[in-house]
Amino acid sequence: MDSIKISTAQNIDISYEIAGLGERIAARCIDLGIFLVLGVIAMILIGAASYSMSSNAAMVVFFIFLAIFVFYDLVCELTMDGQSLGKKVLKVRVISLDGGQPTLSQYLLRWLFRTIDFGIPFGWGVVAIISVIATKNHQRLGDILGKTTLIKTTPRTQFTNTAFSFSLPETYEAQFKAVLHLNDREVELIHEVLTSYYQTGNAELIYAMAAKTKEHIVVSIPAGMNELQFLETVLKDYKHLTSMVNV
Secondary structure, three states, rough: EEEEEOOOOOOOOEEEEEOOOOHHHHHHHHHHHHHHHHHHHHHHHHHHHOOOOOOHHHHHHHHHHHHOOOOOHHHHHHHHOOOOOOHHHHOEEEEEOOOOOOOOHHHHHHOOHHHHHHHHOOOHHHHHHHHHEEEEOOHHHHHHOOOEEEEEEEOOHHHHHOOOOOOOOOOOOOOOHHHHHHHHHHHHHHHHHHHHHHOOOOOOHHHHHHHHHHHHHHHOOOOOHHHHHHHHHHHHHHHHHHHEEEE
């Protein structure tokens, strides 16, 4: 699967899987389903207003629905970290190709070119389908111009199920009690780096992550322990110490 590298706050590059055409279509269908429900509600309200001879109220309802339809994607992505409700359900989000959060101008470009990408208001345009299939980063035209794409927010390996899937002996003693200064996301990042190393053999990831970790928790790597063993020990210590705290 195609992936994109995102630089974390610790200056470690982690690869995330790029969302494909299927996720995009499914997310769009959910959003259109929401519009369908809102449209039915709007029609009922317009009908009720017209029946009561209040044409002004009917026009207000119509323009409110129109505004929601036109600005829905832009407002959602700006306020929901690159997600609409459909994207949130599918666990995908918009991200800049440089790995950072998209800027306002990037979101605007995505939004402005929706008409070309999607064609008719409630359809999925041929332009978007061809573009997503043909481009390396599965981008529609708005993404290409805005230099954005969609990534899957679900980690390749679930932290709660995999990072702590190993068992420790009852006599285990933690070597680095300072690991309690780490939070779950930081430990998840260490696990991601280890997983990436096991798959690719890229030792630079290990060296960089080990350096950042020991600096963060203010410890030194003991003699006879290499960086890989250090990170593996950090995971074990974190599991052991947090399990004791939660007992």
